[in-house]
Amino acid sequence: MNLDLAIWALAALSTLAIFSILYRENPVYRLFEHIFIGLATGYGISILWTQVLLPNWWTPMAGDGKWPWIFALVVGLMFYTIYTPRYAWMSRLLMATLMGMSAGIFFQGFARLYIPQLAASFLPLVQPEPPYVLFRNLVIVVTIVTVMTYFFFSFEHRSKVVRGSASLGRWLLMIAFGAIFGSTVMARMALLTYRIWYLLQGRPEIGT
Structure with missing residues (x-):
């Protein structure tokens, strides 16, 4: 074999x-x-x-x-002080520092990634554009407004306009979640198809 x-x-x-x-x-x-x-x-x-x-x-x-890098090992070992009640405060101090740094880095990445997307969501609806572009912009703007209305819980949705907008936003959310779930299923099916192909067609020739 x-x-x-x-x-x-x-x-x-x-x-x-x-x-x-x-x-x-x-x-x-x-x-x-x-x-x-x-x-x-x-x-x-x-x-x-x-x-x-x-x-x-x-x-x-x-x-x-660059021998000062040895202090990185010391700092890393301080995480294990969580197992000793007397020195557990060292690990908590490091965890708090890392959480603060991570929060700052995450916020910076969030701002760089999503603020341009928020700005790009303000699309023109009346400019002389091709009809399909205006329709696409209208769908995007309506989706953003209605979904934000659905998640606005500062006051009760008593107005018919607000209730209708929130209901439409909920339906649009379900459509989006369905599309995401469908793409996930298709990705898993692609993996399954490859494994089945591997079992049926991937066998190499028997040699010595």
């Missing part, structure tokens, strides 16, 4: 073992689930070391003589 055939057989066995959950919970699925999680964890650790820690921390410290 050549190497390609052995690899295909192992991959096919793994695929069938994972798909066996569709029948019911069984020890074979559990075994291959744990194997997959273990492999993924090991692969993640190797990527963390080879692509993050080695070039950005170990090489500058050990190879280039």
